[in-house]
Amino acid sequence: xxxxxxxxxxxxxxxxxxxxxxxxxxxxxxxxxxxxxxxxxxxxxxxxxxxxxxxxxxxxxxxxxxxxxxxxxxxxxxxxxxxxxxxxxxxxxxxxxxxxxxxxxxxxxxxxxxxxxxxxxxxxxxxxxxxxxxxxxxxxxxxxxxxxxxxxxxxxxxxxxxxxxxxxxxxxxxxxxxxxxxxxxxxxxxxxxxxxxxxxxxxxxxxxxxxxxxxxxxxxxxxxxxxxxxxxxxxxxxxxxxxxxxxxxxxxxxxxxxxxxx
Amino acid sequence: xxxxxxxxxxxxxxxxxxxxxxxxxxxxxxxxxxxxxxxxxxxxxxxxxxxxxxxxxxxxxxxxxxxxxxxxxxxxxxxxxxxxxxxxxxxxxxxxxxxxxxxxxxxxxxxxxxxxxxxxxxxxxxxxxxxxxxxxxxxxxxxxxxxxxxxxxxxxxxxxxxxxxxxxxxxxxxxxxxxxxxxxxxxxxxxxxxxxxxxxxxxxxxxxxxxxxxxxxxxxxxxxxxxxxxxxxxxxxxxxxxxxxxxxxxxxxxxxxxxxxxxxxxx
Numbered sequence: 001x002x003x004x005x006x007x008x009x010x011x012x013x014x015x016x017x018x019x020x021x022x023x024x025x026x027x028x029x030x031x032x033x034x035x036x037x038x039x040x041x042x043x044x045x046x047x048x049x050x051x052x053x054x055x056x057x058x059x060x061x062x063x064x065x066x067x068x069x070x071x072x073x074x075x076x077x078x079x080x081x082x083x084x085x086x087x088x089x090x091x092x093x094x095x096x097x098x099x100x101x102x103x104x105x106x107x108x109x110x111x112x113x114x115x116x117x118x119x120x121x122x123x124x125x126x127x128x129x130x131x132x133x134x135x136x137x138x139x140x141x142x143x144x145x146x147x148x149x150x151x152x153x154x155x156x157x158x159x160x161x162x163x164x165x166x167x168x169x170x171x172x173x174x175x176x177x178x179x180x181x182x183x184x185x186x187x188x189x190x191x192x193x194x195x196x197x198x199x200x201x202x203x204x205x206x207x208x209x210x211x212x213x214x215x216x217x218x219x220x221x222x223x224x225x226x227x228x229x230x231x232x233x234x235x236x237x238x239x240x241x242x243x244x245x246x247x248x249x250x251x252x253x254x255x256x257x258x259x260x261x262x
Numbered sequence: 263x264x265x266x267x268x269x270x271x272x273x274x275x276x277x278x279x280x281x282x283x284x285x286x287x288x289x290x291x292x293x294x295x296x297x298x299x300x301x302x303x304x305x306x307x308x309x310x311x312x313x314x315x316x317x318x319x320x321x322x323x324x325x326x327x328x329x330x331x332x333x334x335x336x337x338x339x340x341x342x343x344x345x346x347x348x349x350x351x352x353x354x355x356x357x358x359x360x361x362x363x364x365x366x367x368x369x370x371x372x373x374x375x376x377x378x379x380x381x382x383x384x385x386x387x388x389x390x391x392x393x394x395x396x397x398x399x400x401x402x403x404x405x406x407x408x409x410x411x412x413x414x415x416x417x418x419x420x421x422x423x424x425x426x427x428x429x430x431x432x433x434x435x436x437x438x439x440x441x442x443x444x445x446x447x448x449x450x451x452x453x454x455x456x457x458x459x460x461x462x463x464x465x466x467x468x469x470x471x472x473x474x475x476x477x478x479x480x481x482x483x484x485x486x487x488x489x490x491x492x493x494x495x496x497x498x499x500x501x502x503x504x505x506x507x508x509x510x511x512x513x514x515x516x517x518x519x520x521x522x523x524x525x526x527x528x529x
Binding site: 022024025028029032036038039043046047050051052174177178179180182183185186187189190192193197198199202 | 283284287288290291293294297300301305307308310311315433435438439441444445448454455459460
């Protein structure tokens with residue numbers, strides 16, 4: 001454990017200090033995050049102004065879903081995208097060899113090597129919105145609702161990571177698809193809205209085939225107090241299954257990796 | 263000139279075919295129209311709020327399908343290639359050619375559009391198989407005007423990005439600036455909310471900006487909401503021309519100034 005923390009500190013201080021060379025990015029990424037959030041809230045407000053409601057969601061409750069989506073988006077920008085979009089580069093240039101040779105687990109290295117601060121504004125805005133929306137509900141969220149939310153949100157992050165890692169792994173076979181993760185990202189955008197915002201067929205797809213609903217809708221429902229510990233257990237089970245599957249998939253894919261030196 | 267452009271487009275198309283898988287993935291990397299289609303069709307089908315929406319559920323499906331089609335042919339990514347050309351000094355080779363490097367980028371976009379066409383057609387067929395109720399037969403005038411509007415939208419978007427791209431001569435990461443134009447492009451163009459569902463004042467104000475002409479305008483023409491004899495069509499094209507001239511002049515000015523600033527190898 002101590003070793004992992006030491007490695008992570010080294011990885012992250014190195015990559016943060018190199019990203020800091022582009023400080024102006026901080027302004028644009030803050031503006032972008034704010035604009036995305038404002039645009040999404042605007043869209044939902046247009047719908048609600050017409051007297052429509054996503055089935056089972058008041059306006060402030062949808063803000064919790066939007067906040068959780070923004071949080072996931074920030075984590076994606078800061079941690080997932082800068083690492084997992086690079087697997088393609090490693091495969092193309094043969095530099096994956098160097099990673100496989102190091103005495104640290106390859107999946108761990110590939111997933112944690114880089115950290116960019118450009119998702120931090122999303123994470124900050126998500127926190128503010130979460131607290132604002134929680135306080136404005138007809139039954140304001142009590143403090144322990146946030147505590148209850150921590151576990152499902154962590155499981156949601158694990159699900160998100162496993163999906164990203166599995167998609168990124170496919171590049172071992174299809175070297176030239178550096179944008180495969182963009183496809184996943186565009187599907188996950190559906191998580192901005194609660195699952196009941198979609199027609200039944202699409203909602204089914206987003207729950208059972210691509211578990212987008214478990215990233216934002218289900219954690220929000222748990223925080224709201226609509227779902228008991230069984231849902232938390234379900235989230236945990238899905239996260240565990242996907243994590244193990246992505247791990248096995250990586251090990252399987254490595255057997256097909258023909259490196260520069262072999 | 264025409265012959266040069268044609269052979270450039272053909273060679274770019276061949277080049278793009280080598281990256282077919284990647285281009286096909288770009289086709290499905292824009293799921294937003296389908297996500298919004300789900301939200302709006304569901305909302306319009308809700309009996310409690312029926313009548314307050316601008317369109318029927320099937321019309322929303324058609325509208326957002328048109329949005330999907332439009333985005334396939336109006337994707338502009340010149341700034342990323344240009345950034346790379348500047349950083350690596352590759353612009354120098356393009357400057358040696360006996361034509362403005364602009365044409366390299368324009369034909370690259372056409373080549374890419376050709377390369378994505380087969381897969382795009384498959385996605386369209388699959389969509390109508392899944393959602394047969396959304397099928398409709400556009401009138402010939404809607405098809406012709408729609409194609410003209412799509413390419414006008416592409417040209418205008420290209421001109422707008424061209425201006426921002428030229429800033430690469432001064433700042434290495436102009437693409438971060440370009441990303442900010444994505445916000446009005448997504449939320450105020452009709453992509454997230456159809457313009458007719460906004461308050462009339464806001465919609466009228468937005469129709470003075472270039473953004474609705476990227477999405478809403480061609481989509482409404484294609485689905486027949488704006489029939490061929492509607493005066494708003496002429497107004498729309500006139501406004502697009504004004505914006506195009508403005509961006510064109512600004513872009514040409516920035517290109518000249520920027521080139522003097524360019525210090526890549528051979529310059």
